[in-house]
Amino acid sequence: MNESLHLWLVPLLPFAGFLLNGILGARLPRRLVTFIGVVFPLASLLVVLNAAFATLITAAHTCEKCGPAAASVSFPYVEKFARPWLGPNWISLGALQVDFSLYLDQLSLLMLLVVTGVGFLIHIYSIGYMAGEDGYARYFSYLNLFLFFMTVLVLAGNVLLMFVGWEGVGLASYLLIGFYFTRKSAADAGKKAFIVNRIGDFGFLIGIFLLLASFGTLTFTEIAARYAGFPGINLVVLNGALSLAPAHALPSAALTTAICLCLLLGAAGKSAQLPLYVWLPDAMEGPTPVSALIHAATMVTAGVYMIARMHVLFDHSPIALNVVAIVGAATALFAATMGLAQTDIKRVLAYSTISQLGYMFLACGVAAYSAGIFHLMTHAFFKALLFLAAGSVIHAMGGEQDLRKMGGLRKEIPITFWTMTAAVFAIAGFPPLAAFFSKDAILYAAYIHGGSGKVFWFVGLVTALLTSLYMFRLWYMAFFGEPRSHDAHPHESPWSMLIPLVILAVLSICGGWIGLGDGLGRFGAFLAPSTGKLPQAATGSGGVTEIILTIVAVLVAIEGLLIADKYYRRQPERPAQIAAAYPGVYKVLVNKYYVDEFYNTAIVRPLLAISKFFLGWVVDGAILGGIAWLLGGIANLSGAILQRWQSGNLRSYAAWLAAGAAALLLFSLVELAGGWPASMHLISHVAGH
Amino acid sequence: MNLLQQDVPLTYYLLLSAVLFSLGVIGFLIKRSLITVFMSIELMLNAVNLSFVTFACQWHAIKGQIFVFFVMMVAAAEAAVGLAIVIAIFRTRGTLSVDRINLMKL
Numbered sequence: 130m131n132e133s134l135h136l137w138l139v140p141l142l143p144f145a146g147f148l149l150n151g152i153l154g155a156r157l158p159r160r161l162v163t164f165i166g167v168v169f170p171l172a173s174l175l176v177v178l179n180a181a182f183a184t185l186i187t188a189a190h191t192c193e194k195c196g197p198a199a200a201s202v203s204f205p206y207v208e209k210f211a212r213p214w215l216g217p218n219w220i221s222l223g224a225l226q227v228d229f230s231l232y233l234d235q236l237s238l239l240m241l242l243v244v245t246g247v248g249f250l251i252h253i254y255s256i257g258y259m260a261g262e263d264g265y266a267r268y269f270s271y272l273n274l275f276l277f278f279m280t281v282l283v284l285a286g287n288v289l290l291m292f293v294g295w296e297g298v299g300l301a302s303y304l305l306i307g308f309y310f311t312r313k314s315a316a317d318a319g320k321k322a323f324i325v326n327r328i329g330d331f332g333f334l335i336g337i338f339l340l341l342a343s344f345g346t347l348t349f350t351e352i353a354a355r356y357a358g359f360p361g362i363n364l365v366v367l368n369g370a371l372s373l374a375p376a377h378a379l380p381s382a383a384l385t386t387a388i389c390l391c392l393l394l395g396a397a398g399k400s401a402q403l404p405l406y407v408w409l410p411d412a413m414e415g416p417t418p419v420s421a422l423i424h425a426a427t428m429v430t431a432g433v434y435m436i437a438r439m440h441v442l443f444d445h446s447p448i449a450l451n452v453v454a455i456v457g458a459a460t461a462l463f464a465a466t467m468g469l470a471q472t473d474i475k476r477v478l479a480y481s482t483i484s485q486l487g488y489m490f491l492a493c494g495v496a497a498y499s500a501g502i503f504h505l506m507t508h509a510f511f512k513a514l515l516f517l518a519a520g521s522v523i524h525a526m527g528g529e530q531d532l533r534k535m536g537g538l539r540k541e542i543p544i545t546f547w548t549m550t551a552a553v554f555a556i557a558g559f560p561p562l563a564a565f566f567s568k569d570a571i572l573y574a575a576y577i578h579g580g581s582g583k584v585f586w587f588v589g590l591v592t593a594l595l596t597s598l599y600m601f602r603l604w605y606m607a608f609f610g611e612p613r614s615h616d617a618h619p620h621e622s623p624w625s626m627l628i629p630l631v632i633l634a635v636l637s638i639c640g641g642w643i644g645l646g647d648g649l650g651r652f653g654a655f656l657a658p659s660t661g662k663l664p665q666a667a668t669g670s671g672g673v674t675e676i677i678l679t680i681v682a683v684l685v686a687i688e689g690l691l692i693a694d695k696y697y698r699r700q701p702e703r704p705a706q707i708a709a710a711y712p713g714v715y716k717v718l719v720n721k722y723y724v725d726e727f728y729n730t731a732i733v734r735p736l737l738a739i740s741k742f743f744l745g746w747v748v749d750g751a752i753l754g755g756i757a758w759l760l761g762g763i764a765n766l767s768g769a770i771l772q773r774w775q776s777g778n779l780r781s782y783a784a785w786l787a788a789g790a791a792a793l794l795l796f797s798l799v800e801l802a803g804g805w806p807a808s809m810h811l812i813s814h815v816a817g818h
Numbered sequence: 819m820n821l822l823q824q825d826v827p828l829t830y831y832l833l834l835s836a837v838l839f840s841l842g843v844i845g846f847l848i849k850r851s852l853i854t855v856f857m858s859i860e861l862m863l864n865a866v867n868l869s870f871v872t873f874a875c876q877w878h879a880i881k882g883q884i885f886v887f888f889v890m891m892v893a894a895a896e897a898a899v900g901l902a903i904v905i906a907i908f909r910t911r912g913t914l915s916v917d918r919i920n921l922m923k924l
Contacts, residue, residue, distance in 0.1 A: 777920035779855070783846050 134180040136208050136231045136284060139241065142173040143276035150273065154266025166269030167252050170276055174245040180206075181238060204658060205234040205350070207286060220289070227347055230286035236659040239502065240283040240434055243509045244427045248276050250629040251422040254517050257625035258418050258524060268308060268416065275301035279427055283434065287347040288337050291435070295333065295399065298428045299326045305423060306415040318411035325408040329398015336391030343380035343388070353441045355379055382446065389442055389449030392435065393456070400432030400486045403460045407725055409483055413475040417520030420475060425482045425516050426509040433489040433505050437498045437660050444496065444661070451581070454494025458588040461487030463722075465595035469602070470718035473530050474519050477603050481556070482512055484592060488571055491585055497574030498660035499653050503644050504571055507563035510640045511555040514633035518549035521626055522607055525619040534614035535607040541619035544627050546608050548634040553604045555637040557597035558686040566641035568593060569682055570649055573675050574664060586678075590685055597689020605697035831872040839865035852904050852914040856897075863893050 146169030154162050184204060208231040210219075219229035233241075252272060259268050278301055282294025299322075307319030337347065344352050356379070380388070396402070401409035412424045423429070436443060436453065443450050461484045468480030485508050492501030523530055525542050539546045555562035558569070572593070575585040621627070644652040653663050696703045708715040717723070774785070838861060845858030867886045874882025908914055 779916045779919065780847055783843075787843050787847065 133208070134183060134206060134233070135176060136180065136206075136233060137210070138176045139173050139245070139284065140277045140280040142169045142176070143273040143280070145169055146273035147270045147277060150266045150270035154270055157266065159265060162266045162269060163256055166266075166273060167249075167256065169273060170245065170249045170252050173276065173280065174249045177238075177241045177245045180233060181242060184233075184238065204238075205232060207232050207350075209286075224345060225341065227287055227289050229290065230348070231284040232286035232349060233284065234659040235656050236434075236437060236502065237283050239506065239656070241280065243506055244279050244283060245276070247426045247509050247513050247633075248272075248279075248422055250632055251418050251426075251513065251517070254421075254520070254626050254629040255416075255418045257623040258520055259416065260623070262416075264308065268305075271301055271304045271308070272419070272422070275305065275423060275428070279431075282431055287349060288340060288439075289347050291438075292333065292337060295395075295431065295435075296330065298423070298431065299323065299330070299399070302326075302412070302423050302428055305419040306412045308415055308419065312414070315414040318408075318414040322408040322412050325405050326398045329395045329405055332391045332393070332398070333395025336388050336395060339384065339388045339391060343384055349438060352439075356441050356445065379445075385442060386446040386448045389439075389446045390452065392439060392442070393449065393453055396432030396435050396490075397456060398432075399435075400429050400490070401483050402432070402456050402486065402490055403463060406460060406464065406483050407728060410476050410479045410721075413473070413479050417475065417516060417523060420479070421513045421516030421520070424479065426513040429482065429486060430489065430505045430509065433486065433493060433501055436490075436493045437502055440493070440496075440498050440660055443493070450494050450496060452494075454491050454575075454578075454581075454585055457487045457490025457492070457494050458585045458592075459487070460484070461491060461592040462588050462595070463487075465592045465599065466718060467721045468599040469595065470715065472532050474522065474532050474535070474603060474607065475516070475530055477532070477599060478512070478515055478519060481515075481596065481599065484596060485512065485556070488568065488589065488592070491575060491589060492571040495574050495578040495582060495585065495664070496661070497571065497578075497663050499649055499656040499663055500567065500570040500574050502656060502660060503649055503652055504564070504567035507555070507567045507637070507640050510633055510636040511552045511563055514548060514552040514630065514637050515556065517626070517630055517633065518545050518552060521545040521622045521630065522549075524622050524626070526614075527618075529614065532603060532606040535612075536610045536614075537608070537612040538619055539608040542621045544621060545630065548630040549604065549608070551634040551637050553600045557600050557689060558593055558682055560683060561638075561641065563637050563639075563641035565683070566644045566649075569679050570644065570663070572682055573678055576674070576678055577664065590682065593682055594685045594689050597686045598693055601690050601693030602697050605693055609698050610701060828872060828876055832869060835865045835868040835872065838862075838868065850915050850917060852907065852916055852919070855916060856900055856904065859900075860893060860897070863889055 146165055149165050150157075150162055154165075157165075184206070210229040210231075217228070218226050220227040252269075255268065255272065259265055262268065275298060278294045278297025280294075282291055282298060285291035285294055303319045303323040306322050307316050309315045310319075340352070341347060344355060346352065379385075394405075398405045409424060409429065413420055415424070443453065464480045464483035464487060468477050468484065471477045471480060485504070489501040489504050489508070492498070492504060521542065522535065522538060522545060525538065525545065526535060529535070551562070555564050558565045568589075572586055572589045575582050575589055578585065644650055649656075649663055696707075720726070776782075842858045842860075842862035842865060845861065846855055849855050849858065867889055870882045870886045870889070874880065874886075904914065907919060911919065913919075
């Protein structure tokens with residue numbers, strides 16, 4: 130039987146850190162704040178590692194000796210929490226039963242390892258990066274809060290609990306983007322991220338309601354169980370003993386598609402896909418480690434995770450899958466072109482993140498979920514590294530983020546340079562670095578996908594070229610050539626920032642090797658029970674096609690390097706000339722296709738005007754104000770009348786008092802005599818005699 | 819020999835109490851001097867005391883008698899506080915006319 134892994138500790142430990150630093154942090158010495166801020170994520174990481182060893186080693190053990198191990202913990206592992214005083218379930222409303230359960234399978238274990246592992250490294254990095262900042266304790270408490278919600282999101286056993294984590298990471302993201310809240314741009318960026326995410330969350334919420342209406346349950350395993358006998362595009366591999374549901378228990382194809390599209394809207398909001406990507410570039414207003422953790426490695430991949438988690442549904446809706454692929458491919462290409470013309474080092478990386486997330490969506494859209502998750506993992510390594518290295522560069526330049534003012538930093542900050550180099554080559558897809566394997570798997574899966582698969586592959590290939598181009602552009606502009614600004618005195622960062630860089634560099638180089646082999650090798654086999662196997666080519670010539678595609682992808686990456694080398698190292702004046710030759714194209718790219726401006730005029734301003742008129746004037750001014758005015762008027766009027774009684778004259782008060790007493794007396798007399806008519810009679814009787 | 823056990827009927831005591839109370843009310847309403855108003859209050863209190871005693875005797879209930887003691891005690895305290903206020907008012911305003919002491923209004 131399963132022994133307890135104490136998964137509840139994974140979210141709760143960072144939460145304890147959040148409470149301690151959030152409440153007491155301002156009064157504690159900095160060393161203690163650092164200790165609290167780092168030790169709780171570390172403890173959480175250790176619990177996750179324990180769970181990983183307990184499950185993985187047992188799996189290997191049973192495989193070798195072909196017998197059940199003594200203390201085996203097998204997937205899927207579920208922890209349910211009963212609340213003794215409120216019944217067994219978290220929410221129990223008639224037919225709506227939602228339990229509070231944590232669910233650990235291959236997919237969530239992998240995500241947990243990435244989240245807590247990269248999260249811990251970034252906590253370490255933050256010690257050095259945030260050393261001189263105000264609000265040090267606040268920063269660490271927010272970061273711990275993020276880890277709490279992210280692990281809840283990943284471990285959730287049902288959609289509703291996932292939604293709790295989903296909203297929670299949005300909150301943490303908002304708080305951290307607006308960390309420098311005295312700067313208006315940062316506060317605005319936080320608001321923008323929150324509001325744009327709200328649009329996506331609206332879709333997610335509708336999706337949850339539809340799920341509940343059509344399945345009557347929100348638990349992942351139960352939803353998957355309904356499809357147990359009805360394989361979609363993939364043969365769905367399910368864990369445990371599950372009963373076959375009759376076909377009529379399944380929602381219709383149209384309803385499934387509607388659910389999937391709603392969920393996709395939620396995923397597009399969180400993962401910054403078209404058309405909701407606009408918040409992510411602005412989110413770079415936050416501290417750089419936050420950009421690395423939340424806006425590159427973990428939170429923004431929640432959308433991909435969600436789609437992979439709900440893949441059973443998507444498998445049954447080819448239309449929705451196609452939409453996912455189209456959104457992913459379009460975002461990948463679109464964001465990559467925008468990344469070309471950016472001059473802010475962090476914004477280049479932000480557009481790169483959007484573009485890479487597009488790859489992951491593309492992978493999910495061609496039903497290659499494990500390829501998408503694989504890219505998610507490698508991306509977490511190299512993009513976190515890119516951001517942290519960029520943070521180290523910014524740190525070295527004394528806060529300068531403009532690429533045009535950098536240059537020649539290679540000699541000044543060698544460790545940052547070499548780790549950044551590893552990351553740049555990794556993201557560009559050079560073998561045998563991490564993204565080579567994951568990007569290749571996605572491109573291959575797209576290529577063999579029927580229908581429009583070749584188009585997706587081509588878009589992916591062009592994006593790969595652009596990726597290589599803008600990454601090497603950044604690399605050359607920052608590290609090569611002559612220093613373009615003499616104000617800064619670059620210096621290498623402290624060890625607490627360099628150690629995470631080195632670890633992530635090693636992961637960026639070696640992280641892809643577990644995916645070596647057919648169908649992503651051991652990685653694919655490991656993930657297959659929870660996300661399904663990778664689609665394989667129908668014909669037997671799969672191997673040759675894959676090799677050719679791989680060679681093409683590598684050539685494209687090298688081409689990107691050569692172009693960047695030509696324009697940004699050997700002829701640094703050429704880019705400006707080209708920009709001058711095609712001012713229209715250049716302007717459109719620099720202004721990011723005017724999407725922000727378009728949203729501003731088409732959505733934000735009309736909405737603001739309607740709000741001002743309808744909510745501000747009609748609701749607030751006329752209705753609420755009117756009611757308040759009416760109530761106030763009544764009180765005023767009655768006061769004006771009643772105040773005449775308060776003459777200040779003692780004798781008038783006394784007279785009222787006496788009159789009142791007399792009235793009471795008369796009343797009681799009448800009551801005693803038995804009502805009005807009888808008493809009138811009595812009085813007249815008395816008067817008569 | 820108890821006064822109340824003589825031939826004077828109970829009603830007379832109550833009538834006396836009512837007359838005294840009414841006199842107190844009238845005095846309170848028409849007199850201008852604060853001292854006289856004050857004395858009228860005492861008169862009303864004692865009229866009530868008389869009814870209490872009367873009823874207590876009628877129903878052989880000792881509670882009525884006890885209430886009278888309470889009222890007398892409160893009246894004594896009230897007289898002390900009230901006269902102190904009267905003196906304070908006279909010192910600050912130089913008058914004790916009720917019509918002139920009319921600041922408690924809007």
